[in-house]
Amino acid sequence: MKVALIGVGQAGGKLAEALSRDPLAADSVVSSLAINSARADLSSIGLDTLLVGAERVNGHGVGGDNDLGATVMRDDTNEVIDAVSGRVGSDCEAIIITAGLGGGTGSGGAPVLAHELKRVYDVPVYVLGVLPGRDEGALYQRNAGRSLKTLAREADATILVDNDAWRQAGESMDEGYAAVNEKIAQRVGLLLAAGEFDPANVAAESVVDSSEIINTLREGSLAAIGYASAESSPDADANLNTITSVVRNALLTGTSLPDATTAESGLLIVAGRADRINRKGVESAQTWLEDELGSMQVRGGDYPLDSERLAGLVLLGGVERSERVQAFLDQASEASVAEETPDATESLVNDDLDDLF
Numbered sequence: 001m002k003v004a005l006i007g008v009g010q011a012g013g014k015l016a017e018a019l020s021r022d023p024l025a026a027d028s029v030v031s032s033l034a035i036n037s038a039r040a041d042l043s044s045i046g047l048d049t050l051l052v053g054a055e056r057v058n059g060h061g062v063g064g065d066n067d068l069g070a071t072v073m074r075d076d077t078n079e080v081i082d083a084v085s086g087r088v089g090s091d092c093e094a095i096i097i098t099a100g101l102g103g104g105t106g107s108g109g110a111p112v113l114a115h116e117l118k119r120v121y122d123v124p125v126y127v128l129g130v131l132p133g134r135d136e137g138a139l140y141q142r143n144a145g146r147s148l149k150t151l152a153r154e155a156d157a158t159i160l161v162d163n164d165a166w167r168q169a170g171e172s173m174d175e176g177y178a179a180v181n182e183k184i185a186q187r188v189g190l191l192l193a194a195g196e197f198d199p200a201n202v203a204a205e206s207v208v209d210s211s212e213i214i215n216t217l218r219e220g221s222l223a224a225i226g227y228a229s230a231e232s233s234p235d236a237d238a239n240l241n242t243i244t245s246v247v248r249n250a251l252l253t254g255t256s257l258p259d260a261t262t263a264e265s266g267l268l269i270v271a272g273r274a275d276r277i278n279r280k281g282v283e284s285a286q287t288w289l290e291d292e293l294g295s296m297q298v299r300g301g302d303y304p305l306d307s308e309r310l311a312g313l314v315l316l317g318g319v320e321r322s323e324r325v326q327a328f329l330d331q332a333s334e335a336s337v338a339e340e341t342p343d344a345t346e347s348l349v350n351d352d353l354d355d356l357f
């Protein structure tokens with residue numbers, strides 16, 4: 001699936017950089033751009049960059065104020081659309097915006113950018129949005145809640161990445177960020193590569209094309225992505241259990257949004273050497289996934305990969321009702337009005353969290 005990648009804010013830029021460097025994503029990411037209001041943060045990103053809001057904040061960032069993040073993006077919309085227009089070619093099938101939702105520039109800027117891009121382009125606009133970890137302060141939680149609520153309305157889908165998802169004891173903050181960015185790049189890189197429909201690719205029993213990714217993401221406003229892999233045997237018969245167990249691990253321990261096991265739709269991709277992929281294993285993994293997600297809309301396909309390992313990738317569409325989204329929105333609402341909210345789907349539309357615009 002060919003995409004244009006736009007990172008907004010510091011986390012967004014680093015995530016876009018990690019994804020554009022991922023070997024599997026190389027053919028899919030046709031262009032990339034990092035946008036920020038902080039000049040210093042842009043200087044360390046190895047992508048084309050664009051500074052916004054120079055007139056208001058003089059290159060110093062917005063200091064966690066996401067209303068100001070939205071304002072600087074809106075003020076500079078013309079420059080941003082100009083910079084993006086050379087990067088969204090006719091082969092582009094989607095635009096992906098990456099952003100940390102807890103800060104100011106990415107949190108406020110990403111929904112404005114999604115809104116503007118949707119006015120200009122027909123292709124879907126997705127956001128890869130990082131939720132602050134549970135220990136991050138009230139400002140981050142509230143920012144992310146307001147951003148998410150606005151993104152649920154403006155973007156075609158927001159794939160959520162929980163900064164607590166893969167936290168390891170003893171890791172520094174920067175090491176933790178780098179690990180999350182790499183893991184997301186690996187998952188999204190594989191998803192995009194698998195979505196590159198190649199008719200000459202006779203090795204795959206059933207290929208995935210970009211419309212299946214788009215249809216999976218169409219089923220809701222929030223999404224998550226999971227992955228796991230294991231050593232495989234040269235004998236495909238011996239890989240039946242390997243496939244079912246990597247798919248279980250991809251969903252139960254490997255998702256970008258822990259506890260997201262209720263979804264409107266799913267896409268399962270099994271990657272590995274074609275002669276090692278056990279068809280019965282793929283079918284039973286797909287059935288298990290349907291039961292587990294409570295969805296009859298689980299699509300599936302293979303991605304031939306020259307590796308000794310077999311991998312399972314799951315894309316979940318419509319995870320609004322999952323526990324982690326509920327817990328996050330409760331925390332964000334408490335940070336905002338000190339009140340419990342009844343239901344996650346409801347929180348995305350009620351007035352406990354203000355929209356950004």
Ligand SMILES: Nc1nc2c(ncn2[C@@H]2O[C@H](COP(=O)(O)OP(=O)(O)OP(=O)(O)O)[C@@H](O)[C@H]2O)c(=O)[nH]1
Nearest residue numbers: 009010011061062064100102103104105106132177
């Ligand atoms: N996964 C990940 N999260 C990050 C990274 N850097 C920062 N974050 C998270 O992103 C949020 C802060 O957003 P930033 O991107 O730093 O802020 P910004 O959008 O540049 O906004 P301002 O600094 O306020 O101008 C916090 O929740 C951090 O935990 C990163 O490289 N990877």
